[in-house]
Amino acid sequence: MRDVRRPEASGEMTEMKGNEVLVAPWVEWERRYTKGRRLLEAGTFALTEGAIAAGCRVFAGYPITPATDIAEYMSKRLPQVGGYYMQAEDELAGMHMCAGASLGGLKAMTATSGPGYTLMHDAYGWAITNEIPLVVVDAMRVGPISGITGAPGQGEFYIARYASHGGNFETIVLSPSSVQESFWLTIDAFNLSERFGTPVTILTDQVVSDMWEDLFIPDDYAGLDFVVPRKANLTMPFFPVGSDAIDVPPNVIGRGTGVCVSAYTHTEEGYDIEEMEAQWAQTHRLINKIRHHRSELTRYETVGVDDADVVAVAYGADARTVKTAVLAARARGLRAGFVRPITLWPFLDELFAADRHYVVCELNYDGQLVREVMRAAPDSRKVHFMGKSAELHTVAEVVAALEGVAKTGRVPELPYIWTEVR
Amino acid sequence: MNPLAKKYLRPSQIPTKACHGCGIGMIENWLLQAIDELGLKQEDVIFGTGIGCVGRQTFATWGGDNFGATHGRALAIATGLKLAQPDKTYLIVVGDGDAASIGTSHLIHAARRNLGVVVICEDNMGYESTGGQFSPTTPAGYVTNSSPYGMVEPPFDPCDVVKAAGATFVAETTATQWHQTVKVVKKALQNDGFSFVHVRFPCNENFGAYALGTRDTLKNLEWIYEHTQGRKADGSATDFTWETGIKHDVSNSRPEFTRLLRDMNVRVQADMAKKTAAKA
Numbered sequence: 001m002r003d004v005r006r007p008e009a010s011g012e013m014t015e016m017k018g019n020e021v022l023v024a025p026w027v028e029w030e031r032r033y034t035k036g037r038r039l040l041e042a043g044t045f046a047l048t049e050g051a052i053a054a055g056c057r058v059f060a061g062y063p064i065t066p067a068t069d070i071a072e073y074m075s076k077r078l079p080q081v082g083g084y085y086m087q088a089e090d091e092l093a094g095m096h097m098c099a100g101a102s103l104g105g106l107k108a109m110t111a112t113s114g115p116g117y118t119l120m121h122d123a124y125g126w127a128i129t130n131e132i133p134l135v136v137v138d139a140m141r142v143g144p145i146s147g148i149t150g151a152p153g154q155g156e157f158y159i160a161r162y163a164s165h166g167g168n169f170e171t172i173v174l175s176p177s178s179v180q181e182s183f184w185l186t187i188d189a190f191n192l193s194e195r196f197g198t199p200v201t202i203l204t205d206q207v208v209s210d211m212w213e214d215l216f217i218p219d220d221y222a223g224l225d226f227v228v229p230r231k232a233n234l235t236m237p238f239f240p241v242g243s244d245a246i247d248v249p250p251n252v253i254g255r256g257t258g259v260c261v262s263a264y265t266h267t268e269e270g271y272d273i274e275e276m277e278a279q280w281a282q283t284h285r286l287i288n289k290i291r292h293h294r295s296e297l298t299r300y301e302t303v304g305v306d307d308a309d310v311v312a313v314a315y316g317a318d319a320r321t322v323k324t325a326v327l328a329a330r331a332r333g334l335r336a337g338f339v340r341p342i343t344l345w346p347f348l349d350e351l352f353a354a355d356r357h358y359v360v361c362e363l364n365y366d367g368q369l370v371r372e373v374m375r376a377a378p379d380s381r382k383v384h385f386m387g388k389s390a391e392l393h394t395v396a397e398v399v400a401a402l403e404g405v406a407k408t409g410r411v412p413e414l415p416y417i418w419t420e421v422r
Numbered sequence: 423m424n425p426l427a428k429k430y431l432r433p434s435q436i437p438t439k440a441c442h443g444c445g446i447g448m449i450e451n452w453l454l455q456a457i458d459e460l461g462l463k464q465e466d467v468i469f470g471t472g473i474g475c476v477g478r479q480t481f482a483t484w485g486g487d488n489f490g491a492t493h494g495r496a497l498a499i500a501t502g503l504k505l506a507q508p509d510k511t512y513l514i515v516v517g518d519g520d521a522a523s524i525g526t527s528h529l530i531h532a533a534r535r536n537l538g539v540v541v542i543c544e545d546n547m548g549y550e551s552t553g554g555q556f557s558p559t560t561p562a563g564y565v566t567n568s569s570p571y572g573m574v575e576p577p578f579d580p581c582d583v584v585k586a587a588g589a590t591f592v593a594e595t596t597a598t599q600w601h602q603t604v605k606v607v608k609k610a611l612q613n614d615g616f617s618f619v620h621v622r623f624p625c626n627e628n629f630g631a632y633a634l635g636t637r638d639t640l641k642n643l644e645w646i647y648e649h650t651q652g653r654k655a656d657g658s659a660t661d662f663t664w665e666t667g668i669k670h671d672v673s674n675s676r677p678e679f680t681r682l683l684r685d686m687n688v689r690v691q692a693d694m695a696k697k698t699a700a701k702a
Contacts, residue, residue, distance in 0.1 A: 104506020
């Protein structure tokens with residue numbers, strides 16, 4: 001009987017707790033802002049409040065389980081703060097509306113799940129190429145397609161990286177694993193979208209969205225000095241093609257600058273152009289503004305990685321039981337470690353630089369995160385896969401896997417666990 | 423240079439890459455005339471386009487702010503923009519593919535919401551930039567490069583669609599009706615709500631060549647003109663007739679969409695202030 005369904009309460013994280021490490025900007029934010037309310041709330045609520053705190057004033061989306069509550073909270077909260085909630089005719093329209101609002105000078109967000117996320121890729125590419133700051137929430141469920149609507153999945157790891165066709169771009173994807181983290185991470189996502197001038201995906205999941213947990217919310221959103229305000233570029237160049245600079249103010253339509261934005265490869269004026277040199281310059285910008293500033297994007301959590309022989313890797317809701325399992329294994333004398341990438345893209349290769357065993361737990365059977373760990377780790381033969389779907393990994397099965405790998409170098413056979421990648 | 427083009431367009435972006443004899447430039451000139459007669463300035467108007475002949479040939483020609491949407495989504499982008507920049511005039515110049523096919527759901531819902539934009543649907547009756555395939559506005563039975571045996575699907579009239587959806591100004595003209603087009607576009611621009619102007623124009627390279635058997639601009643224009651009259655030059659009846667003119671005009675009769683949202687915010691915030699005052 002698999003009965004371990006009580007993930008560790010990780011609502012309160014500090015930078016260092018014994019051998020636990022959290023690297024994220026909100027470690028400092030939590031220390032500095034202690035005046036506020038303590039609530040018992042859902043992940044969707046925390047995410048909504050994070051967006052409002054970050055200055056989001058437009059939400060346009062289409063209801064879908066398990067992201068619907070974000071739309072409902074937004075429809076209530078936005079008019080209170082002078083913002084606008086729009087229920088779009090579909091997700092295609094939803095994200096395009098957000099892109100339009102952001103181009104008009106308002107911070108905007110949309111939220112969806114897998115089926116809607118794929119529809120948004122039309123607008124996603126448009127926002128990438130036009131360097132429009134936006135936040136997109138994808139609350140992952142089980143796929144393919146509608147799959148199981150009320151259960152957690154992690155099948156959009158690669159889709160979120162390649163959130164448009166055509167290549168020639170990098171993306172930023174963050175993943176929270178608690179209600180509290182959903183709040184801070186959403187503000188962080190807005191900040192990164194403003195600084196890098198690109199859509200940022202928050203890859204959350206059904207469990208983190210729907211569960212209720214302790215939540216601290218600061219009283220005075222206007223006083224949060226770390227929120228990156230919306231700026232406006234009013235002069236040429238409208239697109240600094242060829243440059244890798246970040247913190248470039250985004251363009252704004254409606255201020256009479258004569259800016260041109262489009263779906264085409266563009267010049268620095270925004271004119272459409274069909275020349276290889278222009279394509280090179282645009283790609284240089286879209287890729288290198290992110291690749292050359294990777295240090296600004298590092299967010300992760302680890303436990304006991306200094307002395308570990310075998311490290312469990314997980315993100316999102318699944319990381320909660322996996323972390324508990326690692327702590328349980330360590331209590332039993334196993335030299336186990338835990339790595340939770342919070343930044344999923346660009347991928348944090350440096351977390352897997354040490355030559356040791358990695359057991360990658362994720363909520364899909366095809367193996368997505370595990371492929372990146374295999375690429376990043378010194379010895380891909382020491383990277384093991386524990387795929388599961390529709391339920392979180394239990395502490396018992398992760399402990400069994402860690403012990404099995406430590407003893408035999410292999411994940412033992414377990415019911416409903418998929419271990420083949422190739 | 424045409425004085426209107428000099429006043430409103432970008433010298434570097436005109437003439438466009440349009441084919442010889444294409445109606446897109448001519449219609450744009452008529453739009454400029456309407457804009458000029460209303461005294462609108464470059465910075466008053468945001469120019470949005472889509473994909474295909476109409477999108478590609480008009481994008482960035484406007485001297486003010488421009489956006490070229492993904493295919494079909496110009497109205498979705500305009501909905502967000504209008505929220506952020508409500509005082510601007512929005513001229514959304516799209517083709518039959520954008521308006522009547524890939525983007526029809528956005529067209530319908532923008533009309534339903536009474537979004538304050540003017541949609542100019544420049545309709546060359548097919549997908550001409552991809553080589554001349556039929557579209558939902560290609561007349562039934564006509565030969566195109568994807569209907570070599572005649573188009574079997576019935577077409578629809580986008581004016582009927584937007585009228586049913588709630589548009590507050592709907593008109594149809596063609597590239598053979600200069601003064602009428604300027605007149606209806608001016609009326610459309612004066613409606614603080616959803617305006618739709620459907621303008622048919624000839625494509626000589628594809629629709630003309632394959633459906634009508636000629637690349638002669640004047641002959642293709644004449645074919646359109648005959649179908650607005652229901653009668654050919656020789657006096658015989660045409661196979662069908664397009665009704666042109668203002669088809670529906672209830673301009674300024676119901677509130678514009680983004681105004682509704684702004685008014686709601688005022689109401690919500692007043693209620694909040696009242697509650698706070700009652701507590702204190």
